[in-house]
Every structure is written in C-alpha cells, then in structure tokens.
Amino acid sequence: MSTRPRRGLATWLTTSLSPLFVLDDRRVVLVFNRGCEELTQWPAAEIIGKTCLAQATSDPTHAASVTGVLCPPEFLPNQMFASQPVVLHRRDGTILEREIHFFRLHPEDSRETGHFVGLIAEPATTAPFLKTSRRLDVARHTAELYERYRVERLIAKSPAMQRVAAQIEIARQTVPAVHLIGPRGCGKEHVARLIHYGSQNRQQRFVPIRCDGSSHFEISRTLNRIYESDEAQPVTIYLDQVDALPLDLQERVLAQMNRGVHRHLSSSQSGLVQLDERRMNPELKLRLTSLIIEVPALRDRGDDLLLLAQQLLEEQNQPAGLQHQGFSTAVERLFRQYNWPGEVDELARVVTQAARKASSAIVDVADLPADFAAGFSAQAIRPLPVRLSLEEQLAVIERQKIEQALEEARSNKSVAAEILQMPRARLYRRMAALGLAIGEDDEIEREKSPESLV
Template identity: 40%
Template sequence: MSPRSRRVRGLATWLTQAREPIFVLDNRRAVLFFNHGCEELTGWTAADVIGQICDYVSEPDPQQIEHVTGSLCPPPDVLEGSPQSVPAQFRHRENGKVHQRQVHFVPLNDSQTESTRIFGLITLPDQPISISEPSPPQQLHADVAALRSRLRQRYAIETVIARTPAMQRVLAQLDVASHAACPVLFVGEPGTGREHLARVIHYHGPQRLKAFVPLDCRQSTTFELKRTLKRLLPPDPAGEPTALPLQPGTLYLKDVDHLPRELQETIVEHRDRFDAGEDSIRLMAAASTSLDDAVADDRLLEDLHYLLTPLTIAVPPLRERTDDIPLLAQHILEQLNRDQERQVGGFAPEVLTPLAKYNWPMNQDELEAVISEAYQQATGSLITVNDLPFRFRTGMDAQRVGPPVTPQPVDLQSLLDDFERDHIRRALEQARQNKSQAAELLGLTRPRLYRRMEALGLIESDEP
C-alpha cells in the first residue's frame, strides 16, 4: 500500500472514530457518512442511517429514523452553495436524553463530476463557527421541532404515575389505545387528569403529528361548539364552506353528556370522518359518570354512546390512589424545577402524611395547585409543613372534624307526649299543685286536665 493510500485510510479511520459528530450527505440528501460521534449523540448506528434520505421534517419520536434524518437535512440554501448553521435538538434513541446542538452545513463541490457533497459538523450551541446565522424559516423549523419534542416529553407515557392496581390498569389501557385508532371514553371525576391521559394517547398514536383539539361541552356556548365542529368536519356538499377546515388528529369532547343534542346528531352523521384512516379524526371524550345514565335520561343519543365506547377507561379519584400521592407530588415538584435557577429537592417527611390523608375533592388539579403554591413559598431545599397553603391546612382541619351529625327522626307521638307532660308539670308547680288553677293556666277544664294527666301517667286512674 502506498504512503498516500495509508494516509487516506488513516484519515477515514480518524474521522470515523472522532468524538465530534460528523456526517456527509450527497446532492440527493442521502447520508454517505455517519461517524461514531453521531452514533453517541443519537443512539442510532451508522448502519441504520447511511443510505437514508434526509427530508426537511420535524419528527419528535426518537424511535423514528426521521427524528435523526430531519435534523441532518440541510436547508435549501445549502444545496445552492451557501454554508449555513442552524439550531437542532437531538433526543437519544435509548435513554431519551435531550441534546441542544448547532448543526453546521458546508457544501463541497467536485469540479470533475460537478456534484455536491454536504459536510456536516454538530457542535454545542456555545461553540459557534463563522457561518451565516439561520434565516427566519430555518429558525422556525428548529422551533417547531423543539416544540414537538417538548410536547412529546410533557405527555410521555412515563408522566403517568401508576403504582396502585387501578392506575396500573389505566396504564395498560393507554398502551392498547396508543397502538389503535378507535374512539376512547374516559370516565372519572373532574380533576383526575382525563385530558392529560387523552393527550398521552394522542402523542403516542398514529395521529401524533396532527393537532389535539379539546372542546369543553359544558362551559362552551352552543355557538362556539357549532362553529368549531363546522370547521373540523366536512361542509355540506350543497353549501359553501365558510372557512378553511382544520386538520386535527384528535377531537376531545370534555363532559360529552352536556353536548347539545343537535351537535350530537352532527357527530353521528359524520361518523365516517372518525373511522380509522389516514385523513380521519380520532374521537375521544370524557364524562364524570357512566353514559348509560345519560342515555336513560335522554340526554345522550344512543348512537353517539355506541360510537364513543369501543374502549372505556375508568380513571380513579385521587383519594383512592393513596400510594400514588407521594410519587405524584414529587413528579409535579420536579416539573416545577425545570428551567429554574432555584431547585427544591423534595418534601420533608412530615409533609407526605397529610398529603396522603387529605381527601382531595378536586383530585389531581388540586394537588398540582397545592404543590405549586408550596414551591413558591419554600425557602429551603425541601418543602415543609409551613410551606403548604393555608387553605390546604384549613381543609385538613375541616376533614378531621368530620361532617355534621344529622339528627335522626324520632317517634312524633312520644315527642308530643313528653312536651305535654313537661308543660303540665310546670303549670302544676306554678299553681302549687292546685289542679283547678293549673287547668285555668293551661286553658283546659278541670275534667279534661284530669283525663290528660291520667293518659300521660301523671296520676293514677283512681286518684280523686
């Protein structure tokens, strides 16, 4: 082997083993080179990536190859010969760790073949290279990728705390639902996290790249609901659309049993729009109680009930998830720590007991509000009892007292007899046992007073 060949091979080996992520694309945006540094950064091997075409897309799922190739895709200006540096976010395929990076693209032209190769170097954001700043469209592309990544992280399946058997079942149902396209109904009290669970399914399902559209059927007016559904669903062929239709992936109907009847009919009429398919909308809904009662009370169309219930997930209230509460509280606290200079490590031991014993009438929403307020009040590395909101402490005191005792009904005749007996005794005492005067005080005749005293056991029947 010639010295020149040895030098070329040595250079190739050095580039392959370099810790700095380096890659090369051809003019079709196919990956030609993907070194060890790129493998360490992404969790994907060169064998996985080499030969893949890089499209200018944002894929938040690190298990999809497009998550890597979308970040390696050069902006269009690079293919025209202009070097560019753009921000990018890489999430490791195995451990899920997020890395903020700067990707530098340098076009290299071959004078003999007139073809273009694109050399790429990935650096930390604080290691700039003297290349032109990203244009607004390039920055927007990076922002979309970062937003989708944050949404996936926020609604990751790992955000569902499930230690109790009831929540373990919910977790298993979420896994089934995220791999299917059928409608899902969540049944549970307000504040139990039904919408969060729906978003978890959405962002792990086949429609994750499309919008999640929530509709509050109780709080929204009929006009608002009708306007939104008109934009979501295809217009009447005989009429003219009034606005461009939205392209959602999931329609979530909160408190669906409060949806006006005419709009229930609209959804049933467009049931084909909710079938599994590339352009379909996934239907999810939530209710506080079983929809069977709503159907029986004629508040919900039976056809809509059947449409919504291929998969029903019962979400338990927080008071039935005592073992989950310490984990939930720590999870909420760690979310509050994100991007904050001040970090709170956890809870003092004496805090977890009242959190577990509290009845949580507003469920997980109330727990989040309590932890958030305690986080703002805390001055040390742990949240103490004194940091808990005043309203939480008064609520604990109220629950210790218990509900007021409801008087039990008693026999009315016995109550009236006791009252009459006491009243006659007081009249006799005032009249110094003179029955004629006592009868006069009571507005009775003397014979009638005798009969009442005898009936009430105040005198013997043969007493004169």
C-alpha cells in the same frame, strides 16, 4: 508554565474512560467526557451546553433523560461532597442504576458559587438510606412504566392505574374512539393527551372542548372550524363531559364520526349507559364507547399519591430557579391524611404554589398554601352531634319500655299494661302516639272499653 498542566488535565478529563462531567454554577454541562459518552451512548456534542434540571425523564430519545440525572443535589454552604443514586437511561433504551459522586470546586472569586465535578460509579452498598428517596422512587417507577407501556408523565403503581396504563397502550394502537370515566379533576384530559401524543396521529392537533362549561354558540363555532375547514386537516377532538353536549351538536359529531376523518375522544363523570335518548343520541353513545377507561379517584390510588406529588414538584424546576428535591416527612404525612376533594387538579395546584414559595430544596409545611391548610382544618372538624329535646328523649325511653313490656308479655296488651302499671286503654293511646303497631282487633276492643275515656 501554568497553562501546560491545565491543558494536560483537560485532555485527561475529556478522554478518560471513567465517566466524568463538569457543570458550572448554573448547572450547565461544560464537560461530558468519553467515559460518559460510552456509558450513556450520547455524544458530548448533544449534551454539552444543556442545563440540568432535577426532573425524571424516561424517554431515552430525549437529552433530558441524561441531563436530569446529572443535576446535583442541594449543597449546604460548607458542604463540598455529596452522593446521589440515579436511574440512568442509555440511548438504546436499557436502564442502569448508578451512583453519582459530586464534588464542589472552590472558585477563585469568593463571590462565585463554583463548579461541580461529577463521577458516575457503580452503586455503593453502604448507603441504603439513599435508595429510599422519593425522587429515586419516581425515577425507577417511570423508567419501568416507559419500558413496559411506552408511557411518560404518568404514575401507575396502584393496580387501578396499572390497568389505565395498559389501556392507554391499547388505545394508542387500534381504537378510534375512547371514553374516559372518572370524577372531575382526576386527570382524564391528561390521559387523553397521553393517548393522542403516543399514537401515530401525534402530529395532528389535539383540540379539547368543554361541553359543560361552554355555550352552544362556542361549541358550535369550534366544531365548524374543524369540520368545515377547507384544508380538512385531521385532528383529535376531546369532548370533555360529552353528556352535556346538546342533542343537535351530537348529531353533527355522529355524522363526522361516520366520515372517519377525525378522531374523537370523550369523557364523563359516571359514564353514558344510564342516559336515555332525551340526553344522548343512542348511536353516538355506542360509537364513543369503543373502549372505556375508568380513571380512579386520587384517594383510590394508594402510594401513587406521593409519587405523583414528587413528579409534579419536579416539573416545577426551571433552569434559572431552585431545584426542588422533594417534600418533608411532615408534608407527606399531611398529603396522606387529606381527602383531596379537588382530585389531581387540586394536588397540582397545591404543589405548584408550594414550590413557588419554598426557599429550600425540600418543601416544608410552612410552604403549603393557606387554602390547603384551611381545607385540611375543615376536614378535621367533625359535625356536631344531633341533640334531642327533653320531650324527644322521654319519647325514646317510653317507646323502649313499652316494646320491652310487650316482648315480655308475648304481645298480650293486657299483660303488658299490668307490667307497666297503667290502664290498658292508656297503653293503646301511647302506642298510637309513638307509632307502635296496634292490631285491628285491639283497636276495636280499645274503642269499646270504658277505660278508653280515662
């Protein structure tokens, strides 16, 4: 008798035009009904069985662009309901803003955490506080960025990074060689990978070569494997810090660029223009810089910082682990105040370590690594003021008094000596000792004066 109502409920749930879905306690999709299929344009067969991770994915061709939206927020122990605004990517590339209402079902076994039922609805106008979440900001921004430039895994809200995003789109389509300029750790290799994997050569290998951290032998061996391979498969070579590449290897790279088999991307911290022929082959310099992209330092990206931190945090979410939702206000304040000398690489390391330590969905100050706290404290310590000795302080005062007297006397040394109540010859000696200019005629007069013996 009890199976018939359950079957009826299951049939209604799967065929209803109201977008409904069900997740188990591991956030695996169990039900993705007809309403969800019509709304997202994704068939249930490609969504059911997938694990939902709290990650913003903007490419509508990936199922993660849907499952990332279906991931529920962190529930309190006795909480049974929560709402969450989302940015929904349909399979045709259109973007919808919706709100998902999550209901946690009581399990029959108290040892289980229960399932979640989600209802996708029009966004409510009565919950404006939800629309300011950092996670939603990242979802909105990455969706806009993908729609405009077809770029994923990039934060580019600042004007400088908007320019980088536009240049990435150009570099993907037409430019054979791109040179990236920016401080160490600012994300130049990440930009190079975005260029490569978004181009028509995305199926080729991407081979990074560290020109400043590898020996001549190591670089030469890597180039030999690429250039002298019998298969002659085209690859994209990324020459990091190319200004440190030895001259003989520069000639090899230039010869291969003239052949046109492989694509060469490169980077440096301050560009190649200032390098003379003793450090950089002039022809190679021109060939590598068909397009120059300047990647700004993290401190010059404004609001990109917190969005980038949120994106990096979401990338730490794993199927079997806690789904991190964001940072506390205190952590965001510290992030804004810190100078980030290690650039994006340092931010990524801090976020990764904090995510591993955090025991709740919101990363707090106590979760930040110790070296970040040490760096922040060192940044706050001001250098000690330079203290002058008594003799140096007296010399400063004496110089000021003499200059003031000379100004009042209109540079007449005799009058200045009277103002200072000292012999003129002594004034000359003190001016010479303090480095004050003495006219040539005054010098001759000083030497002839009997007062010079005083």
